Amino acid sequence: MPQSATVNRRIVLASRPTGAPAPEHFRLEETAVPVPGPGQFLLRADYLSLDPYMRGRMSDAPSYAAHVEIDAVMTGGTVSRVVASQHPDYREGDLVMAYTGWQDYALSDGTGATKLDKNMPRPSYALGLFGMPGFTAYAGLLDIGQPKEGETVVVAAATGAVGSVVGQIARLKGCRVVGIAGGAEKCRYAVEELGFDACIDHRGDDLPQQLRDACPKGIDVYFENVGGKVFEAVLPLLNVHARVPLCGLIAQYSGVAPNAALLSTLPRNLLTKRIRMQGFIIFDYYQRAGYFAEFFKEMSAWVAAGKIKYREDVVQGLENAPQAFMGLLEGKNFGKLVVQIA
Amino acid sequence: MPQSATVNRRIVLASRPTGAPAPEHFRLEETAVPVPGPGQFLLRADYLSLDPYMRGRMSDAPSYAAHVEIDAVMTGGTVSRVVASQHPDYREGDLVMAYTGWQDYALSDGTGATKLDKNMPRPSYALGLFGMPGFTAYAGLLDIGQPKEGETVVVAAATGAVGSVVGQIARLKGCRVVGIAGGAEKCRYAVEELGFDACIDHRGDDLPQQLRDACPKGIDVYFENVGGKVFEAVLPLLNVHARVPLCGLIAQYSGVAPNAALLSTLPRNLLTKRIRMQGFIIFDYYQRAGYFAEFFKEMSAWVAAGKIKYREDVVQGLENAPQAFMGLLEGKNFGKLVVQIA
Known part of the structure; x- marks a missing residue:
């Protein structure tokens, strides 16, 4: 059924996956639409963001963020519309970015909610280029990666929400940018549309050699968000004083075992090459005064000038969220x- | 035989060790004392520094520094005296710190040589507290570790040339300092003489539990120079936003295999706890304009005020260098x- 005025569809965590999530780990339910009390407003979701970090929330392993309880709604950011309000600052029709989860309706008292900036090119961009993924790319690359003109920057998941922005900012900083992506079409897009200097299809069996060929002067910044065999190919190519901002390990999220033999050489590599490897989560950067506003302003200027391109993969219907x-x-x-939920 | 005016004793690398070095990897030779040509001066060593990094130079594995060739003199820093000079800037009797290696005599044209500061408390201190080890402690702790008041700093090899200085500076910065050392006597010294808050004997079989007890608020800075089982005990205790300056892996130098199972969790730990782990070698910091002078000035003031204590372990005779x-x-x-060579 589509979005309705009287029923709240929601997707809950049915059970915890040990490796890759499967349909049985999710369950679609219907409940009543809640009614806002004093100081509250009711949000109806237009767009739900799907991001790799959500896999971590499905697990109960210790982490930086609370996990989703069994039978609770899956967490997630949405662009939602205020449809009823008893809150003085929010009016019917306001567009809001909030963490209302994988469902149609949610109540809010304003905590964690942000009205969409009037300059947002499209509402859904608040979930990507101008939201957590874009900010992750910006903060991780510039604050930790610190790319300098003429350096080589390698980014995995090169056409994704984070990687595509990392690569384009690095190009703007005068770096040689080498992407890694899955499939010829994505690689073509990274080079021809995003302006990367090269992009390597990790599905080929000669990733280490191809990467070596694409990085004749080694790698100065590796933006790490996938782990696995990509990191294995990158590690031997890292230059002295390389920086490795680390914001995700997608390959490990679904149970791909880390390569223990390779990682046993990591401290020795960090030492002899004086490498800085630093984990970060973007929530920390939201706490840094003025930093998100600085990002928003700079990114807006880049987009307006046609210097940053952005691509969305829009799936229709809340019921298709698990598969997506x-x-x-x-x-x-x-x-x-x-x-797209609405 | 002792140091002589006519014979140069030198210790060369006889063969490369695969694990721990043994006597057969070194050879004591005698050669003629060289004669300085125009622009050169002749140095005679008073003190030779012995440091863990030298194990790396005995290996031909790729590293940040050139290895010692077979049959070549072992590299090392010395405090030496000018005994003959054809160089306008160096006069007989000048005390110089230089990398003249494990031998009595060497020629220099001034490259890599530094006249001893007049304020050096004892000449041999130029090889330790006021030299590479002290500067390593200072730069690694303050530039990378960035300890803040009230934080917990853990340092291995706590009574060594680097560790003892790391811990004392961290105390001056208002941190809780927990040392790790081998044996009760060293631990007593760390606490009673150096002022550490606690020191754990790693020879006990319950290092992880003892460290946990000594760090009730976790670990914010771990100054890593040993690796091995100490790092295994430290890793689970690292706090969110911990910093790990990494300047050595002594336990691995002599063939102790890294713990692959543990290290396979390293990227995940760095990510979820947003840890910064950064390798450094002190030679890079000598390139930073004014930084060594800043260190020298600050350390001189601390020593003069009795705030930093320093202990030397002096071995007599060049022939005893390999065993030491x-x-x-x-x-x-x-x-x-x-x-002490002279």
């Missing part, structure tokens, strides 16, 4: 994955 | 290890 999310972890999306 | 060096890698020294 499973595909995301396998790299099946092409561009920032969002679910 | 083997002991160093096993933690048998107590304080900065130097060989």
Whole structure:
């Protein structure tokens, strides 16, 4: 059934996956639409963002963020519309970015909600280029990666919500940018549309050699969000004083075992090459005063000038969110994955 | 035989060790004392510094520094005296710190040589507290570790040339300092003489539990120079936003295999706890304009005020350098290890 005025559809965590998530780990339910009390407003979702970090929330392993309880709604950011309000600052029709989860309706008292900036090119961009993924790319690359003109920057998941922005900003900083992506079409897009200097299809069996050929002067910045065999190919090519901002390990999220033999050489590599490897989560950067506003302003200027391109992969219907999310972890999306709910 | 005016004793690399070095990897030779040509001066060593990094130079594995060739003199820093000079800037009797290696005599044209500061408390201190080890402690702790008041700093090899200085500077910055050392006597010294808050004997079989007890608020800075089981005990205790300056892996230098199972969790730990792990070698910091002078000035003030204590372990005679060096890698020294040659 489509979105309705009287029923709240929601997708809950039915059970915890041990490896890759499967349909049985999710369950679609219907409940009543809640009614806002004093100081509250009711949000109806237009767009739901799907992101790799959600796999971590399905697990109860210790992490930086609370996990989703069994039978609770899957967490997630949405662009939603205020449809009823008893809150003085929010009026019917306001567009809001909020963490209302995988469902049609949610109440809010304003906590964690942000009204969409009037300069947002499209509402759904608040979930990607101008939201957490774009900010992740910006902060991780510039604050930790610190790319300098003429350096070589390698980015995995090169056409994804984060990687595509990392690569384009690095190009703007005068770097040689080498992407890694799954399939010839994505690689073509990275080079021809995003302006990367090269892009390597990791599905080929000669990733290490291809990467070596594409990085004749080694690698100065590796933006790490996938782990696995891509990191294996990158590690031997890292230059002295390389920086490795680390914001995700997608390949490990679904149970791909890390390569222990390779990782046993990691401290020795960090030492002899004086490499800085630093994990970060974007929530920390939201706490840094003025930093998101700085990002928003700079990104707006780049987009207005046609210097940053952005692609969305829009899936229709809340009921298709689980399948789309499973595909995301396998790299099946092409561009920032969002679910159009309304 | 002792140091002589007519014979140059030198210790060369006889063969490359695969694990711990042994006597057969070194050879004591005698050669003629060289004669300085125009623009050169002749140095005679008073003190030779022995440091863990030298184990790396005995190997021909790729590294940041050139290895010692077979039959070549072992590299090392010395405090030496000018005994003949055809160089306008160096006069007979000048005390110089230079990398003249494990031998009595060497020629220099001034490259890499530094006249000893007049304020040096003792000449041999130029090889330790006021030299590479002290500067390593200072730069690694302050530039990478960035300890803040009230944080917990853990340092291995706590009574060594680097560790003892790291811990004392961290105390000056208002941190809780927990050392790790080999044996009750060193631990007593770390607490009673150096002022550490606690020190754990890693020879006990319950290092992980003892460390946990000594760090009730977790670990914010771990100054890594040993690797091995100490790092295994530290890793689970690292706090969110911990910093790990990494300047050595002594336990691995002599063939202790890294724990692959543990290290396979390293990227995940760096990510979820947003840890910064950064390798460094002190030679890079010598290139930073004014930084060594800043260190020298600040350290001089601390020593003059009695705020930093320093202990040397002085071995007599060049011929005993190999045995002393083997002991160093096993933690048998107590304080900065130097060989008095003259």
